[in-house]
Amino acid sequence: MNIITIEHIAKIYQVGTEEVHALADVSLTIGQNEYVAIMGPSGSGKSTLMNILGCLDTPTKGVYDFNGVNVSEMNDNELAAIRNKEIGFVFQTFNLLPRSNALHNVELPLIYSGMSSSERKERAMEALINVGLENRVYHRPNELSGGQRQRVAIARALVTKPSIILADEPTGNLDTKTGEEIMVLFNEIYNAGNTIILVTHEEYIAEHAERIIRLRDGLVEKNEKVENRFIPKKRESHN
Amino acid sequence: MKNFLFELKESLFISLYAIRANKVRSMLTTLGIIIGVTSVVLMSTAIKGIDNAFQKGVSSLGSDNLYIDKWAWFNNDIPWWEMRNRKNLDMDDFKKYEDLAKLPAAIAPTIWTNKKIKYKENNVEGIMISGTTNNYINTTNLSFEAGRFFNDFESRGARNVAVIGFTVAKQLFPRGNALAQEIKIGDVKFKIVGVLDEQGSWVMGNFNPDNQVFVPIGCVFKYFQGEKFRSITINVRAPNSTSVEAVKEEAIGIMRRVRGLSYSEDNDFSINQQEGLLTTINQTIGVIQIAGLFITGLALFVGAIGIMNIMFVSVKERTREIGVRKAIGAKNRTILTQFIMEAAIICLIGGMIGLGIAVTLSMIVNQYLPTAVQADSVILAVVISLLTGVLSGFAPAYTASKLDPVEALRYE
Numbered sequence: 001m002n003i004i005t006i007e008h009i010a011k012i013y014q015v016g017t018e019e020v021h022a023l024a025d026v027s028l029t030i031g032q033n034e035y036v037a038i039m040g041p042s043g044s045g046k047s048t049l050m051n052i053l054g055c056l057d058t059p060t061k062g063v064y065d066f067n068g069v070n071v072s073e074m075n076d077n078e079l080a081a082i083r084n085k086e087i088g089f090v091f092q093t094f095n096l097l098p099r100s101n102a103l104h105n106v107e108l109p110l111i112y113s114g115m116s117s118s119e120r121k122e123r124a125m126e127a128l129i130n131v132g133l134e135n136r137v138y139h140r141p142n143e144l145s146g147g148q149r150q151r152v153a154i155a156r157a158l159v160t161k162p163s164i165i166l167a168d169e170p171t172g173n174l175d176t177k178t179g180e181e182i183m184v185l186f187n188e189i190y191n192a193g194n195t196i197i198l199v200t201h202e203e204y205i206a207e208h209a210e211r212i213i214r215l216r217d218g219l220v221e222k223n224e225k226v227e228n229r230f231i232p233k234k235r236e237s238h239n
Numbered sequence: 240m241k242n243f244l245f246e247l248k249e250s251l252f253i254s255l256y257a258i259r260a261n262k263v264r265s266m267l268t269t270l271g272i273i274i275g276v277t278s279v280v281l282m283s284t285a286i287k288g289i290d291n292a293f294q295k296g297v298s299s300l301g302s303d304n305l306y307i308d309k310w311a312w313f314n315n316d317i318p319w320w321e322m323r324n325r326k327n328l329d330m331d332d333f334k335k336y337e338d339l340a341k342l343p344a345a346i347a348p349t350i351w352t353n354k355k356i357k358y359k360e361n362n363v364e365g366i367m368i369s370g371t372t373n374n375y376i377n378t379t380n381l382s383f384e385a386g387r388f389f390n391d392f393e394s395r396g397a398r399n400v401a402v403i404g405f406t407v408a409k410q411l412f413p414r415g416n417a418l419a420q421e422i423k424i425g426d427v428k429f430k431i432v433g434v435l436d437e438q439g440s441w442v443m444g445n446f447n448p449d450n451q452v453f454v455p456i457g458c459v460f461k462y463f464q465g466e467k468f469r470s471i472t473i474n475v476r477a478p479n480s481t482s483v484e485a486v487k488e489e490a491i492g493i494m495r496r497v498r499g500l501s502y503s504e505d506n507d508f509s510i511n512q513q514e515g516l517l518t519t520i521n522q523t524i525g526v527i528q529i530a531g532l533f534i535t536g537l538a539l540f541v542g543a544i545g546i547m548n549i550m551f552v553s554v555k556e557r558t559r560e561i562g563v564r565k566a567i568g569a570k571n572r573t574i575l576t577q578f579i580m581e582a583a584i585i586c587l588i589g590g591m592i593g594l595g596i597a598v599t600l601s602m603i604v605n606q607y608l609p610t611a612v613q614a615d616s617v618i619l620a621v622v623i624s625l626l627t628g629v630l631s632g633f634a635p636a637y638t639a640s641k642l643d644p645v646e647a648l649r650y651e
Binding site: 056076077084091098099114160 | 245249256257260559560562563564565566567568569570571572573643644645648
């Protein structure tokens with residue numbers, strides 16, 4: 001069953017008097033428990049596609065069907081509700097709230113969905129344990145390493161049990177070793193039955209996915225299965 | 240609704256976080272509100288205090304009392320030069336009126352003069368000396384700490400006896416025992432026969448009995464000024480408040496005859512009463528209120544602009560945070576609530592500090608001027624500061640709520 005179906009999507013920006021076709025005509029589907037990477041050079045429409053897939057933005061043309069619901073014509077509040085319940089974001093720059101501790105950061109999406117305090121504490125704690133941060137629950141982002149911050153962000157993305165995890169260059173701000181650890185974590189999340197969309201411009205990161213969608217000039221250039229998927233191995237220790 | 244309460248609670252925590260994280264900035268911001276609320280509370284307190292004092296002062300005049308005088312005390316309808324040209328009221332006028340008037344409960348003439356009074360080494364300058372008759376006491380509600388008012392015999396004989404007010408007694412006789420002592424008014428010796436209880440109404444100033452010395456009116460004419468030199472005032476007390484109008488009508492009729500006025504002539508005297516004073520006071524207080532409202536309104540407005548400014552900066556600074564919040568599901572309304580809440584809390588904190596300062600200040604001022612901090616001042620402070628917060632926080636909060644999440648996430 002497909003979670004995401006987009007058909008002939010276009011996004012046109014008005015820059016001064018010129019029209020910029022960030023996405024010209026894109027159609028694709030993403031199924032349940034798929035691990036998909038979206039690749040492309042800068043200016044390929046990668047970010048625009050990610051924003052549309054993440055319901056942060058709506059397409060100028062075309063239809064976006066998310067779990068059988070047409071989201072291409074939703075208003076701001078409806079989109080916010082979809083983002084809250086169905087989509088878990090992981091950003092390159094982590095985007096944690098600097099003044100709140102890890103637990104509060106993970107709790108945040110549950111607050112917006114109106115969950116009771118005790119229940120969301122429990123859920124957030126569980127999510128933090130799942131990413132191996134049970135000892136860092138009350139630390140603020142500036143007291144955590146880059147890898148730990150990204151783990152908090154992943155816990156925040158997972159805590160609502162969303163339909164898809166949307167990761168935008170999740171290893172971009174991390175060193176290679178820490179990046180690998182994060183990719184191990186993504187693999188575990190994938191194995192647990194989640195659907196992951198990974199946006200990256202790094203070939204070796206993209207090869208962790210089952211399928212790579214390559215964009216160029218606002219069009220899908222290639223959409224093919226990865227023959228020899230790279231399965232990262234868990235190392236003995238991570239801090 | 241349940242969701243909204245959650246968001247409200249969450250907004251509260253977030254706002255407190257944000258305020259704590261920017262202590263100095265928040266403090267500077269509250270300054271405007273502190274000043275605004277302090278001035279609002281102080282102003283309303285002061286106005287209330289002044290009003291209370293005035294009302295008390297007015298009632299000390301007595302609602303049953305009329306004062307027949309050459310001058311209209313509180314009325315601006317008659318030009319002053321016209322009143323200046325009126326014939327003085329003299330003792331003959333008083334006696335004729337006293338003979339003819341049937342309705343009043345008590346009538347007494349009064350004349351005022353200023354003198355230095357002296358007891359041994361103690362000098363008090365500029366004391367108001369009221370010359371009157373023994374009947375004066377019946378036109379007032381004055382009570383005595385010691386002694387009595389001078390009697391009919393002393394009054395007619397213009398004996399050198401004096402009744403002194405509470406404050407005067409305190410000044411001349413710090414250790415008490417004023418009764419039967421001899422004081423010097425000007426250069427003339429008087430014996431104290433009575434000391435009044437404290438009346439304590441500051442508004443009436445020198446007319447406050449506390450600050451006066453009463454002597455037989457004959458003494459004033461004998462020692463201090465000629466009988467025709469100044470106009471006297473006739474104090475008239477009606478038997479009760481319902482008969483005041485009748486007493487007034489009678490007084491006008493008699494005085495016109497006494498003064499020999501023809502039909503076509505206007506009254507060449509005025510009948511003064513408490514009502515006139517009340518009207519004047521209410522007008523004055525009204526003016527003070529409007530002026531006060533304007534000034535404090537200005538202070539609050541400046542404070543509100545400050546809050547708005549800071550909130551705009553805060554929104555700008557936290558653009559990325561707003562983006563993140565929206566990405567993980569915050570609705571526009573949620574963001575709006577959060578920032579309005581922040582402004583409201585800053586204002587509320589400022590308001591509480593302002594209230595504290597105002598209460599402290601009014602307690603200090605209370606030693607010189609009567610003020611009255613009341614529960615409604617507290618409510619006023621809370622309501623005004625919350626309102627200022629919500630109003631000044633709205634525009635920045637609205638801007639924040641309308642941010643495009645994509646743009647906001649990209650903001651550096």
